[in-house]
Amino acid sequence: MRVDLFDFELPEERIALRPAEPRDSARLLVVEPGEPLQDRVVRDLPSLLRQGDVLVFNDTKVIPAQLKGMRKRGEAVAQVEATLHIRVAPDRWQAFMRPGKRIAAGDRIHFGHDGSSCFLGQLDATVLEKGEAGEALLGFDLSGPFLDEALHAFGHIPLPPYIASKRDDDERDRADYQTIYAREEGAVAAPTAGLHFTPELFAALDARGIERRFVTLHVGAGTFLPVKADDTADHKMHAETGS
Template structure:
């Protein structure tokens, strides 16, 4: 299993810096696995491929404004990226220029908000304490939306809405489950009227989603852990859908990983570090809505496991030729 088999050439101008508006007007590439056919549509046409009784499973995680920019008492700038909470005030974080800080030192974010370095860890990570009243309010006031590095621009006020799905509910992600960004409330209502059901699970997307695979031998890569939870109601709806011979459609690779973790472990809640790559036998998912992913990434491996490497690489080549928009704010793909 070679990582170089999952590489492709992407012109930089095809990396989307902003989403199209309205959300459901982006392009949709439809991959038919059975007939090896590729169609080009608009995202709102997704309803043409969904039938009454089918079930959409969505990730209701909510992105927190996890990027904090502060300074030491000397005035030196320090950037802190919150990764996950241990408690309300104690967090695992990634600190740029961590060498400039000593354990016990504080970074001033605002007059009512400071971050104290408790303990240095490996790879620039640290345990920090958030000092201030009402941490949620302080993060909303001072925190920045953590846009992926490949977008190559500073976050703007409108990203607080654009980088969040319309069904985001459970705070905890530091990256958006981007396949869900294409849905509008109107499109979800339209699908509901058609008889397409929806259910939710939660996977708090971590920074590791952008971490590159560093080994040419794919099997040696170790995935990061992310918290997930699947409600009983969702599991019942999946079971009922399958019994009726209808499709379970995962909205995003995060949903696939959540459901397949449950299929492997039987646990409805916990930390997932599942790594899906070809060949893989999917237990829960019949169709997948996803974005276009980075070359040589864990995500392109997952979609290759779902649709076949050759078919995915052919689709990506066509997407580049037809100038689809790539990555988080880009266009979508439906694999049926």
């Protein structure tokens, strides 16, 4: 299918830079066969379902997977960014590097050098392999829980490109881009449909007899990558992990 069939105009002023408050006040489009489209809000969801219906939620938890660092190669220094997307070992992550042309296998990258911390000088990595389209395998000096703690101290929440182009991430994003039922750390982007649920909405669904089930799918950074192919059949989809 041609990618240009999906083109549509999105006025700049219609791009929300923050989520709706409360979350369940976001707009909801109801599409039923043979019926007119209905413009509702998410808090109306219980009235649209029936007792015994089941909703399936993704309980993945977003980690601060975007890192800013300095690549050092001899005397040459360059600023780079890494967006981690698949953990392959306690001390190794596949990452999308930007700009990818500034890195090569064997490079040392020093992350987390923008403040004082006990991790200063330790959240460093070696580029073990360089792949296509800016992808690389990073081997960190820290491992396991120590690496996780350092990522939480120095990492940034990856924002969708249409938001990141307009503002930097901040502390509020660590809550805004997390569902209320997030439990399993590993995603680098939020399962966005779930962001609209609130404790009050869950209570209303319970009262209606709507059941809940949970799965875990760690949303990867590939969700941020643009589709550059002219046909969807030629677009490379990056793998995600789950259970």
